[in-house]
Amino acid sequence: RIGADSLVGYLDFGATHRGVVEIAGWAGDTQTGEPAERILVFEDRQGVFSHTLGGSRPDVVKVFGKPGLRWTGFHCWFPLAFVRGRPSPVLRVFALHRGTAIELQYSAGYTLGAR
Numbered sequence: 211r212i213g214a215d216s217l218v219g220y221l222d223f224g225a226t227h228r229g230v231v232e233i234a235g236w237a238g239d240t241q242t243g244e245p246a247e248r249i250l251v252f253e254d255r256q257g258v259f260s261h262t263l264g265g266s267r268p269d270v271v272k273v274f275g276k277p278g279l280r281w282t283g284f285h286c287w288f289p290l291a292f293v294r295g296r297p298s299p300v301l302r303v304f305a306l307h308r309g310t311a312i313e314l315q316y317s318a319g320y321t322l323g324a325r
Contacts (some may be wrong), residue, residue, distance in 0.1 A: 216241035218283075219305040219314040224322045225324030226290055226299070231259075231275075231322070234285040235314060236267045243278030246305035251288075253299050258292045269299070285299075 219237030226232075237246035249258040265283025293299040302324040303314045 217305060217307050217310055217312045220243035221303050221314045224320050229290045230287050231290055234253045236270050236282040237263060237309055237314060238279045240274045244308040245278030245282040248306050249284055250304045252302045252307055253293045259288045261286045264306050275312060
């Protein structure tokens with residue numbers, strides 16, 4: 211199932227450097243206060259990376275008033291070769307939780323998105 215009003219996420223940072231893609235952000239269900247189960251990264255409709263969440267995000271707890279959202283963060287790296295070695299890949303990041311997926315919102319400075 212695609213989309214859910216209470217499943218929300220934000221990509222704070224995304225960049226490539228030294229042959230690695232680095233991304234960071236958060237995702238969770240603002241109604242139940244649960245972290246998303248994982249994030250999925252796609253390039254050209256092809257899944258290239260998946261990662262679980264668990265980083266501390268007290269800022270998210272403060273905004274939504276749900277203590278369970280504390281562990282909604284992620285900060286991960288994966289080889290640029292996962293995206294066919296392109297020096298400037300176009301990546302879309304999704305959160306998955308309880309059979310629902312949403313595309314994360316991107317920071318204004320996100321450079322790996324559609325051009």
